[in-house]
Amino acid sequence: xxxxxxxxxxxxxxxxxxxxxxxxxxxxxxxxxxxxxxxxxxxxxxxxxxxxxxxxxxxxxxxxxxxxxxxxxxxxxxxxxxxxxxxxxxxxxxxxxxxxxxxxxxxxxxxxxxxxxxxxxxxxxxxxxxxxxxxxxxxxxxxxxxxxxxxxxxxxxxxxxxxxxxxxxxxxxxxxxxxxxxxxxxxxxxxxxxxxxxxxxxxxx
Numbered sequence: 005x006x007x008x009x010x011x012x013x014x015x016x017x018x019x020x021x022x023x024x025x026x027x028x029x030x031x032x033x034x035x036x037x038x039x040x041x042x043x044x045x046x047x048x049x050x051x052x053x054x055x056x057x058x059x060x061x062x063x064x065x066x067x068x069x070x071x072x073x074x075x076x077x078x079x080x081x082x083x084x085x086x087x088x089x090x091x092x093x094x095x096x097x098x099x100x101x102x103x104x105x106x107x108x109x110x111x112x113x114x115x116x117x118x119x120x121x122x123x124x125x126x127x128x129x130x131x132x133x134x135x136x137x138x139x140x141x142x143x144x145x146x147x148x149x150x151x152x153x154x155x156x157x158x159x160x161x162x163x164x165x166x167x168x169x170x171x172x173x174x175x176x177x178x179x180x181x182x183x184x185x186x187x188x189x190x191x192x193x194x195x196x197x198x199x200x201x202x203x204x205x206x207x208x209x
Contacts, residue, residue: 026039179191
């Protein structure tokens with residue numbers, strides 16, 4: 005009898021949630037399948053229907069985020085003048101869509117592995133967008149700087165999304181890309197100083 009896809013997804017997600025809870029308390033090498041199944045409310049046999057071991061579960065989580073992220077990126081038109089903004093929003097939507105385990109992953113070292121996978125799959129598309137040859141060393145290094153910086157900004161933002169809206173975040177990243185880091189840094193500092201003076205003045209009234 006065929007399994008109901010919705011039931012299958014729900015069961016798999018329970019294992020993932022249980023794993024995330026345990027991973028927040030200990031290293032992956034110390035997490036047992038029994039702990040995961042007990043917390044998820046299933047037996048070992050059910051677990052093995054989805055994953056071969058704990059590491060396979062983690063890899064599934066990573067691959068799921070990468071696959072959806074790549075799908076978002078590839079949906080952007082290569083010649084879209086608003087490419088940078090759409091790129092940032094697309095990746096942020098992936099993090100929000102998988103927030104129940106993305107937030108956990110990004111707070112651990114494994115987020116670097118996910119970034120490497122995203123970069124590996126997305127790089128050919130980005131290079132096509134900017135017409136960059138893989139033998140153009142300087143251009144490739146600039147692109148590496150761009151993608152690494154953007155991923156770092158996104159992961160920091162995801163930890164405190166209320167500090168900036170996604171629109172403000174995309175504006176910031178696009179500003180760094182289009183106008184340069186130092187220009188944006190000066191603008192941000194000036195805005196912060198002005199805002200601080202405004203609230204200080206209001207308190208004095």
